[in-house]
Structure formats: structure tokens, C-alpha cells
Amino acid sequence: MSRIIDVGLEELSVLLCRMGELTYETVSLSLKGCLSGTKVYSQVREMSDALVSMSDQAEDKTFELIARFQPVASDLRTIKSYMKIAYDFARYSRYALDISYINEQLGGLKECEEWISEYIEKMSEKVLNMVRTSIDSLRSHNTELAKSIAKTEQEVDKMYFGYLDRLIEKAPATSKCTISSVLIIRYLERIADHATYICESVVYLATGEKVTLR
Amino acid sequence: MRSYRFRKLQNRIMISLAYVALIIALIPLASILIETINRGLSAMSFSLLFEEIPPLGQPGGGIGPAIQGTLIVVALASIMGIPIGVFSGIYLAEFRQSHIASVARFLNDVLTNVPSIVLGIFGWALIVVAIGWSVIAGAVALAIMMIPIVTRTTEEAIKLVPMTIREAAIALGVPQWKTTLTVVLSSAKKGIATGILLAVARISGETAPLLLTILGSRFWFNGFTQPTAALPLAIFNFSQSPFRAVDLPRAWGASLILIFIVLAINIIVRYATKEKYG
Amino acid sequence: MSYKIEIQNLSAWFGSKQVLQDITMKIKENIVTAIIGPSGCGKTTLIRCLNRMHELTSGAKVTGRVLLDGEDIYSENVDPVTVRRRIGMVFQKPNPFPMMSIYDNTAAGLKLNGVADRHRLDEIVEKSLRAAHLWNEVKLELGKSGASLSGGQQQRLCIARALAIEPEVILMDEPTSALDPTAAAKIEQLIRVLAEDYTVIIVTHNMQQAARVSDFTAFLYLGRLVEYGSTKDIFENPKSELTEKYITGEFG
Numbered sequence: 212m213s214r215i216i217d218v219g220l221e222e223l224s225v226l227l228c229r230m231g232e233l234t235y236e237t238v239s240l241s242l243k244g245c246l247s248g249t250k251v252y253s254q255v256r257e258m259s260d261a262l263v264s265m266s267d268q269a270e271d272k273t274f275e276l277i278a279r280f281q282p283v284a285s286d287l288r289t290i291k292s293y294m295k296i297a298y299d300f301a302r303y304s305r306y307a308l309d310i311s312y313i314n315e316q317l318g319g320l321k322e323c324e325e326w327i328s329e330y331i332e333k334m335s336e337k338v339l340n341m342v343r344t345s346i347d348s349l350r351s352h353n354t355e356l357a358k359s360i361a362k363t364e365q366e367v368d369k370m371y372f373g374y375l376d377r378l379i380e381k382a383p384a385t386s387k388c389t390i391s392s393v394l395i396i397r398y399l400e401r402i403a404d405h406a407t408y409i410c411e412s413v414v415y416l417a418t419g420e421k422v423t424l425r
Numbered sequence: 426m427r428s429y430r431f432r433k434l435q436n437r438i439m440i441s442l443a444y445v446a447l448i449i450a451l452i453p454l455a456s457i458l459i460e461t462i463n464r465g466l467s468a469m470s471f472s473l474l475f476e477e478i479p480p481l482g483q484p485g486g487g488i489g490p491a492i493q494g495t496l497i498v499v500a501l502a503s504i505m506g507i508p509i510g511v512f513s514g515i516y517l518a519e520f521r522q523s524h525i526a527s528v529a530r531f532l533n534d535v536l537t538n539v540p541s542i543v544l545g546i547f548g549w550a551l552i553v554v555a556i557g558w559s560v561i562a563g564a565v566a567l568a569i570m571m572i573p574i575v576t577r578t579t580e581e582a583i584k585l586v587p588m589t590i591r592e593a594a595i596a597l598g599v600p601q602w603k604t605t606l607t608v609v610l611s612s613a614k615k616g617i618a619t620g621i622l623l624a625v626a627r628i629s630g631e632t633a634p635l636l637l638t639i640l641g642s643r644f645w646f647n648g649f650t651q652p653t654a655a656l657p658l659a660i661f662n663f664s665q666s667p668f669r670a671v672d673l674p675r676a677w678g679a680s681l682i683l684i685f686i687v688l689a690i691n692i693i694v695r696y697a698t699k700e701k702y703g
Numbered sequence: 704m705s706y707k708i709e710i711q712n713l714s715a716w717f718g719s720k721q722v723l724q725d726i727t728m729k730i731k732e733n734i735v736t737a738i739i740g741p742s743g744c745g746k747t748t749l750i751r752c753l754n755r756m757h758e759l760t761s762g763a764k765v766t767g768r769v770l771l772d773g774e775d776i777y778s779e780n781v782d783p784v785t786v787r788r789r790i791g792m793v794f795q796k797p798n799p800f801p802m803m804s805i806y807d808n809t810a811a812g813l814k815l816n817g818v819a820d821r822h823r824l825d826e827i828v829e830k831s832l833r834a835a836h837l838w839n840e841v842k843l844e845l846g847k848s849g850a851s852l853s854g855g856q857q858q859r860l861c862i863a864r865a866l867a868i869e870p871e872v873i874l875m876d877e878p879t880s881a882l883d884p885t886a887a888a889k890i891e892q893l894i895r896v897l898a899e900d901y902t903v904i905i906v907t908h909n910m911q912q913a914a915r916v917s918d919f920t921a922f923l924y925l926g927r928l929v930e931y932g933s934t935k936d937i938f939e940n941p942k943s944e945l946t947e948k949y950i951t952g953e954f955g
Contacts, residue, residue, distance in 0.1 A: 214888075215895055215915050278938045279914040522761065589798040593861070596756065597812035597868055598788030607815055611802055 216280040223272050223293050230265050230300045231346035233258060234307075238342055238402065241307035242335045245314040245395060246328060248321035255311040259304035269297035285419075292416035296349060299405045299412075303342060306398040306405075313391045320395070323388035330377075331395060334370050337363060338399045341406040348410055352417045357410035361424040367403040371396060458684075465681025468674035474682075478643040478654060482668030488679050490645045491659035494560075495686065497646055498639060498655060499629050501564035506571035507621055513572065514579025514617070519605055530580075536573040544570050545637035553638060558652040562638035567628040574627065578620025582613040618694050626687045632657035656683045707732040707872060707902040708753065713767035715748050715757055722748045724926040726767070730919075735894055735903045737917035737934070739910055741949065744923040746906045750874045753904065754790040755783040771872070788816075791865035795877040797857035799849030799864070805832075806845040808860055812868035827867050834900075835863035836893050855886025862893070866901075873897060875905040879912065891916050910950060914938050922946045 237258040244251030273294040276282060282290055313319070320328045341363050348357040374396050378389065407424045414422050472487045479486030513529070520526050548566030552559065586609050594604040610617070635641070640652040641662070647653065656679050663676035708730040715723040723745045730736050738746045751757040752765055755776060768775045776786045799808045807814070809828045818824060828845070832838040837859040841852070849860055858878060865873060875894070879887035894916050897903055907913050913920050914934060921931040922943075930937065930946045941947045948954055 213892075215892060274939060275935050279934065281911055281915075587798075589794065589796060590800060592756065592759075592794065593798045593800065593864075594811070594815065595759065596754065596787055596792040596794075597815065597864065598784050598786075599812070599815045600784050603815060608800060608811075612800075 216276065216282060216286060219272065219276045219280065220286065220289065223269060223276070223290070226265060226269055226272065227293055227297060227300070228350055230262060230269070230297060231349060233265075234262055234300045234303045235339075235342055235346055237262065237304045238307045239339060241311040241314075242339060245310055245319045246321075246332055246335065248314075248319045250315065252308075252311045252315040255304075255308050259301075259308040262301050262304040266297045266301035270294055285416075288419060289416050292412040295412050296409050299345075299409045302405050303402055306402050310395055310398050313394050317387050317391040320388065320392060323392065326377075326381075327388060327392050330370075330374060331392060331399075334367065334374075334396065334399055337367055337370070338403050338406070341367070341403050345406040345409040345413075348413045352413065354414050354417050357413040358422070358424065360407055360410045364403055364407045364425055367400065371400045461677065461680050461684060464674065464677035465684075468678035469681065473675070473678050477645065478659065480643070481662070481666040482671055484671050488654075488656070488659050488675060488682070490643065490654040491656045491679060492682060492686075493646055494639070494642075494653040494655040495629060495657070495683070497653065498560055498563045498567060498635070499625060501560065501649075502567035502571060502628055503621075503625055505564060506568035506624070507575060509568075510572045510575025510621075510624070511579050511617060513576040514620075515583060515605060515610070517576065517580040518583035519601075533573045533576050536569075537577065540633075541570060541631050542633040542637070545634035548634060549637040556650050558638065558640035559650045560639055560646070560653050561649050563635050563653075563655070566634035566638050567631065570628050570631065570634065571624040574624040575620050578623065579613075579617050582616025582620060583609060585616060586612045618697070622691055622694050625690055629687055629690075630657055630683060632661060656686075705732050706730060707772065708904075709768075709770040709773075710753075711768040711770065713749070713752060713765070713769060715745070715752055715766075716762075716764040717748075717760065718762040722926050723752070726923075726928045728921060728928060728931050730902065730904060732902050733898060733900070734918040735898045735905060735916055736919045736921065737913035738904065738906045738921045738923060739908070739913045739949075740923035740929075741954065742908065743925075745926040746923050747876055749923065750792075750876060750904060750906050753872075754787050754792055754874055756787070756792070758783070788812075788868055789870055790872040790874060791868060791870035792874045792876070793858070793861050793865055793878050796881045797854060797861050799852075799857050799860050801848070801850045803849055804846045805841050805849050805852070805860060808849040809863045809867050811864055816868070828863075831863040831867040832860075834866050834897070835859045836889070836896075837863055853886070854882050855889060858882060858886070858890060859893070862890075862897075866897075870901065872902045872904065875903065877907055878905065880908070887912075922949060924949070 237255055240251055240258070241255045243249070244255070273290050276290055277287075280286075320331060341360055344356060344360050344363070347353070348360075375393075378393065404425075411422055411424050414420055414424075470487075472485070474487055474492065475489045476485070476487035478488055478490055513533070517526050517530055517533075544566045547569070548562045552562035552565055556562075583605075590612055591604055591609060594608040595601065599608070635655050635658055639655060639658075641658040642652045642654050644654070660676050660679045660683070663672040663679065666672035706729040710726055710728050710730070713723055713726040714721060726749065738749060740746050748757055753769060753776075757763050757765060765777065767777075769777060771786070771789065775781070776783075800811060803811065806828055809831050810818075810824045813824060813827060829838060829842075832841065837856060840856060841847070841860075849857065852860060858881075862873075862878075878894075879890050882890065891912065894903055894905065898918075905913075905916065907916075917934045919932065920934045920937045922929045922937065922941075922945075924945060930941060930943045932942070936942075937946065938950060941950060
């Protein structure tokens, strides 16, 4: 016989997996849109709103589990982590929304110098991978995978500051590109941060250890 | 410290007193048993058990009819008295508050204390006067003696059955009357059996009612409407006989057998109602 | 989801003392409903009114209606015995019949009501013991005394006994109060499983148990129904201040 609380935990876990898949789609769509110049804002908005509502649902569920089942030890860590991760998933989608807003308002990166769009494309790939890693490590509670994100996080950090340096150096002509690329790269860096937070939560959930993967 | 030692001493004195009292209480019982067994055994023989009662003073013969008579009268009395007693006890236990119950309980208690000779006269007036000295008269008198004892002990035994057992059965949709007759009775059976035992043992040894109802005889059982022998009567007659040498041993033998019968009933009933799970 | 039991204006007395005041509530089918409240609030009396056991106490009186599938169990032509066959009960202190074996205990309700077919009894005994999650522990010892089991097992035996008569509703009066925490946890899990097939109503003085085990909770205080709602709402956001005070431990 499973424990009474297991039903609730399972529901929460399923909700988070669904959020994970949806948030990946959202970020991926937004980045593709921004790199290829297609208008994706309304779609991304819809998906992001859904994710925010799912995050509220998850928070609600967490509180219900705490009120009703007095969870302790691993159950309590799991619930705490799930709540944070749900919030982080919602944040992914909000940054994706911000990116597609820039795309919508300032025209994205298609008209910019090649080195800019190439740079950002490379960073997008890395960040999207980090998002993937965070989701996968959660699904399987895989601490090895979670910890591996530290390396990529450092690379992304380097790329972030590296870009700012290059921009100052090159001082390109089109100011629209300057602004949108800086904003986009900033959001990308934040997405990477949240991916790291998620992986830290996964490690805490699985082992009780509080690590810093930054 | 001084008061502690004093208390210990007090304790020891009390315990010793209790022991002494116990021994004093047991002495008569022990001596009765020992005497009876001793003298009874020496009078014991095959012929004692199975031969007809001879006239006083005549050697030979036995007390066979007395044994038979006691068994028959007690059995008949039990057949009449036990069911009435048990069902009365059930009624009193289940309808505790009713007016009839209070009155019945009072009458029952009074009946328990009626002297046995009065019951004898009652049996005589009721039955002997109508159909003569007979086994039936004796059985009726003894049954009337039995009933109050069985009723009271049955009522107590049933009252002891915890409410939880009754509730469990009632909650299963078993009607109340059925609950009483099956589950409650079953739980109380040890107590009820003990009560019945008490009653049977009591009447087996009663002499006064028998004097006025079955009269006694030297011969084997001859029909329910005829007088018959019985052990208490035999003991009485033989022990009072002037021919001590011949008759006294028979009296002791009869005593031993009577005690033995009561013991046997005891063991049989305990075995029959033995809880399957102790 | 329909209402299995509707309680309408139920009031109950012990002699001249009124113990329940005008209770009205609807109990849903196939869920666990918990009744909580401080000692003396009338929760045990309430469930004993649902299977007409309250009236067995001398001086007890009941007014109001209790509808089981729409029919008032207190109406003139309803035999309480039939009500109790549809609404079973498990008590606080496990009370298996001491002089019966495990098999006989489980089958007691059936045997005492006239079922004699050995085959059918065997079937139902196994089914009930399985449903009470006790079969595997006792299947080789069905002839042993019911009283030889541990407390938790005895309680499960009582549950099996109640299930054997195939009721529709199961009432439980503080079923785990007399058990150790591990045994209690097993019974709680069992209760959730039972709710899939039966309507379960449980009285408990342990609020956390009500929070864990039930879908709906009713809070009684001094014989009145103070609040009744989904367990989630009651424990996260009770509407009545009295409920809030009780749940957070300010009294009771």
C-alpha cells in the first residue's frame, strides 16, 4: 500500500513535468523567432500565461500537501524544491516572453551584423541545452546531470561578459541592434541562472545537500 | 528509617495473620475430605455400589439404589430447573429496568433463602398429597430450590458480558434477541455453567426436601410416581442406625460417593464449556 | 457525485440533555468524510444516529431525518436492523468476538443472519479479509482465536467483519485511537482504499488524521455543526473563526 501522501506528490511531480516540457517549447520558440525574425509574441504570451497559472497551481498544491500531510524529511525537501522549481519554470517563460517582446518591438536580430546574430545563436544553443538539462535532471532526480550544469553556466557567464566587451570594442552602427542584443543576452544569462537554481534544487531534493553550481 | 522498619514489621504481622486465618479456614475442609476419603474408601466395594439396600443391621448388600435414586432425581430436577433458571436470568439481564424485573428479582432473592424443609413441605402438599410419595415430587422440590440460584448467577454472568460485544453484533445487523441468544450467551457460558454447577451440587446433597417427597426406599427405581432411594437419605438412615458396626461404614461409603458425584459433575461441565482458546 | 446520506435537522438527547442541535449536512458517496471537534461535542452521538445505535441507550431520543439514498431511516416502517446491514460500524476499541476464530469472526454477520452455505462463506471471508488487508497475514491461521491477533490486526479483523455483510456505508468511531502509530498508519491507508468502494465516515479527535485521510471534514462544537467543507479548505482557510481556533490548537 502506498502512503497517502504519495498520491499528492505524484500529482505535483506530473504537473512539474508538464511544466518542464511546456517551458522548453516556450523558450525554444521565442529564441527561434528572435533569430529568424518571425512574429511569435502572441503564441509565446499564451504559453507563458499558462505556465504562470500552472506555477500558481503547483504552489497551491504544495501548501495543501503541507497542511494536510505533515511531510517530513525527504518528502518535505521534495515539496520545497518542487515549489521553487515551479517558480523557476515560470520565470523561464517570462524571460522568453521578454525576448519575443524585444523581437516584436525592435525587430529582432535578422537585420543585425552577422557576428552579432552568430554570437547570440551560439549562446542561445548553450542556454537552451541548460534548460534541457535542468528539466531532464528533475525528471530522473539525476544529481550527476544536475551538477554537470556548473560547467556550462561558467561558459555562458564568460560569453555574456565577453559579448559586452566586444560590443564596447566594436561599437556597431545600428543602435536598434545594440539595444536588443544587449537585452536579449541579458535575458539569456538570467535563463541560465535559473537553470542553475533548478539543478541546485534537484541536488537538494535528492541528497539534502545545499550546493552552489555557479 | 525507624518508621520504615516498623511498617515492614506491621506488613509481616498482617501477612502472617492472613496465612493463619487461611489455614484455620482450611482445616475443617481438609479434615472432612480426609475423613470421608479414608473411611469411605475402606467401605468401598463392588457390592456396595451395585447391590440393593439391605435392612438396617443386615450385613451384605450395598447402596446401589441410593446412587441411582440420587442421579435420577437430580437429573430430573435439573431438566426442569436449568432451562427455567437460565431463561429467567436472561430475562432479568436484558430487561433490567422493567417493573416485572424488579419484582421478579426480589422474589428470586427471597426464594434463595427459603429453608429447604419449607420447599419440602411445599412439594409434599403439592404433589405427594395428590399422587403419593414420588420421584416427581422430589424433583419438583429440588428444581424450585435450583431455580433462584441459576437465575441469579445467569443474570450476573450475562451482565458481565461487555457492552462492546453486544454492540459489535448489533452493528452487524443482528436483531437484539438473536444477539442475546447467540453471542452474549456464548460469551457468558462459563459463568452460567458455573452457576448451574453450584446449583446442581447444592441440590445433590439436600436432605430435607427429599424426606418429605421421595420418602426413601431400599429398592431400585420403580417409576416416577413411586418413592425411591437417595444418597443423603441413605447417609441419614445408616448413620443413625443402632447397628453401628455394619451400617456406619455404608454411611461413609455413601458420603464418599456423593462427594465423588458432585466432583464428577464439576469436571464434566468445566470440560464441556472449556473455552477453545484459553 | 451524489449524496449517499442526507442529514436533516437532526437533534439527539440523552434523557433531558440535548447532545446534538439541529444538524443538517449532506454526505457524498464514495469519499471519506471526517467529523472532528473537541471532547463532548457530539461527534460519536452523530454517527451512532446514522446507524440507529444511539436509540439503544436508555433515555435516548432522536428527532429529524436521516436519508439513506433518499429514504428516511427513521421513518415508521423502517426496521433498524436492515439499516444496520447497509451501514456498518467499526468501534474505537477493537472488539472481535473473543470465543470465535478469525474465520468465524469475519463470517459472524453472515452466519448470525442465517447464511449457512460453506462455499459462499469461504468466498466472502477471503474477500473481506483481503479488502481489509489482513488476508496475507492470517490466511494460514483462520482457525486461530480472533483475540490472539495484535491490536492493529484485530481492528482490521473488525473491519473485515463489517465488510463481510456488504454494507454501503462504513462508520468508524475513532478507529485508531487504541492503536500504536504504525498500526494506525496502516488503517489510515486502508481507509483511503476503502473509499473507492464504500462511503466512509470517520470520527476522530486527531485533527491531523482527519487532514490526512478525509476528503470532506465537518467540525462540531457543543452539538452544533460549525463548519463543513472540503478538507483542503477547512485546513488551509477555514471560514469560521471557531474552526480556525480549534484547528490551530487554541482550544480543545
